[in-house]
Amino acid sequence: MNPDVNELLEDDVSEAYEHLAFSNKSKPRLKNGLNLKDLMTQKSVTFEVEDMVTDLKLDDDDDDEIQGLDVESYTASYYSQKVKEGISRNPATIEELTRASADFLTGTFSDLVESMTSIHEKDLVMKQVVKPGTGRKIPENSKIFVHYVAICEGADEPFDSTVLRKAPAVIDLRKADILPGLYLAIRSMELHEVSKFIMKPSLCYGEVGCPPRVPPSSDILYIVEVLQIIDEQMLKSPLFMTAEERAALPFKQILEVADQLRTDGNGHYTDCNYLFAVKKYRKAVSVLEDYHVVSEEDEDKRSDLLHTIYANLAQCFLQLERPAQACTACKLGLKSAKGKHAVKLLYRFARAKVMLNDAEAALKHCSDGLKLDPRNSELLNLQSEATLKLNRQIVSNKKMYQNMFQK
Numbered sequence: 367m368n369p370d371v372n373e374l375l376e377d378d379v380s381e382a383y384e385h386l387a388f389s390n391k392s393k394p395r396l397k398n399g400l401n402l403k404d405l406m407t408q409k410s411v412t413f414e415v416e417d418m419v420t421d422l423k424l425d426d427d428d429d430d431e432i433q434g435l436d437v438e439s440y441t442a443s444y445y446s447q448k449v450k451e452g453i454s455r456n457p458a459t460i461e462e463l464t465r466a467s468a469d470f471l472t473g474t475f476s477d478l479v480e481s482m483t484s485i486h487e488k489d490l491v492m493k494q495v496v497k498p499g500t501g502r503k504i505p506e507n508s509k510i511f512v513h514y515v516a517i518c519e520g521a522d523e524p525f526d527s528t529v530l531r532k533a534p535a536v537i538d539l540r541k542a543d544i545l546p547g548l549y550l551a552i553r554s555m556e557l558h559e560v561s562k563f564i565m566k567p568s569l570c571y572g573e574v575g576c577p578p579r580v581p582p583s584s585d586i587l588y589i590v591e592v593l594q595i596i597d598e599q600m601l602k603s604p605l606f607m608t609a610e611e612r613a614a615l616p617f618k619q620i621l622e623v624a625d626q627l628r629t630d631g632n633g634h635y636t637d638c639n640y641l642f643a644v645k646k647y648r649k650a651v652s653v654l655e656d657y658h659v660v661s662e663e664d665e666d667k668r669s670d671l672l673h674t675i676y677a678n679l680a681q682c683f684l685q686l687e688r689p690a691q692a693c694t695a696c697k698l699g700l701k702s703a704k705g706k707h708a709v710k711l712l713y714r715f716a717r718a719k720v721m722l723n724d725a726e727a728a729l730k731h732c733s734d735g736l737k738l739d740p741r742n743s744e745l746l747n748l749q750s751e752a753t754l755k756l757n758r759q760i761v762s763n764k765k766m767y768q769n770m771f772q773k
Contacts, residue, residue: 504539513534556592620653
């Protein structure tokens with residue numbers, strides 16, 4: 367693993383924004399790419415969306431409502447507090463973004479322009495700093511995380527807002543899919559800076575616009591906050607590559623990255639920071655599952671590590687008292703696990719079912735595990751516990767039905 371990643375301390379994107387650093391296959395993808403120049407100059411552009419491919423998700427199983435991990439429930443944990451701070455380092459700034467956007471709805475930008483300075487030789491992009499940054503500039507070939515609000519002049523609502531979506535946007539400055547005006551704006555900023563920009567149509571959506579949200583020949587107001595920077599050197603690490611970029615790497619390197627993530631997760635687990643352990647294990651799963659192996663030997667190595675990680679995930683979910691998600695992790699691992707891996711997964715599957723008051727299913731998983739390891743003390747003890755629980759449930763149900771018929 368690239369040692370530079372471990373040197374991130376104050377601004378560790380791998381913790382606060384790691385869920386955004388990976389490509390998400392569940393997002394719509396175009397069958398053919400769009401040329402930004404064509405979009406700005408032609409009257410119309412036709413595009414087709416590929417069929418959706420669902421990402422591996424460790425959601426709750428059965429018919430339970432899917433619920434994500436609730437960071438608010440673990441505010442006593444130092445690391446959970448760090449996650450909350452990372453999502454919005456300065457809540458007042460987010461409020462400022464929202465208030466500032468409301469100030470200009472249905473109005474004109476003429477008064478604001480007078481208080482701005484130009485960052486374009488023809489005054490096509492104007493800027494006003496709301497909150498100065500740290501002094502750290504935005505590198506040319508970097509990936510950044512930003513919050514922004516985008517408003518057309520005279521509109522009654524923003525046409526785009528990461529604040530309303532409650533999730534930062536990831537912008538890769540190495541790619542040509544960013545509006546020229548927004549590129550200039552971001553390159554003029556510093557880390558944690560908040561600024562307002564007014565951009566002319568020629569550097570945004572052109573004369574055509576993007577109806578109905580962006581009318582033709584619209585001036586655009588962007589209010590932008592820079593949350594985090596991943597510089598060019600860090601982007602060379604597999605940890606911050608997209609799945610497509612990692613596909614070009616040798617499998618040995620992928621395995622090393624995933625195993626390091628497993629080790630990091632184990633460290634968080636040892637420190638009782640189960641939320642961070644889950645994040646590391648999930649990222650390791652993503653790294654391994656996204657990579658196409660070409661040999662049976664590599665597939666065996668990948669499967670062996672995946673089974674270990676799924677078992678670790680299940681244990682984390684048990685500690686977090688999320689048995690339904692523990693069941694899902696076990697299901698995924700048991701699709702191909704054998705031997706000791708299968709025994710461990712079956713034990714944790716049974717433990718999760720006991721927590722869900724499904725003693726009958728727990729006994730089945732205990733039985734399957736004992737077929738593989740008849741003397742496993744953990745499974746034998748859990749089998750006794752589940753049997754006792756099932757008998758109590760039978761007695762309780764019998765009494766309940768008797769009381770029903772006696773009334």
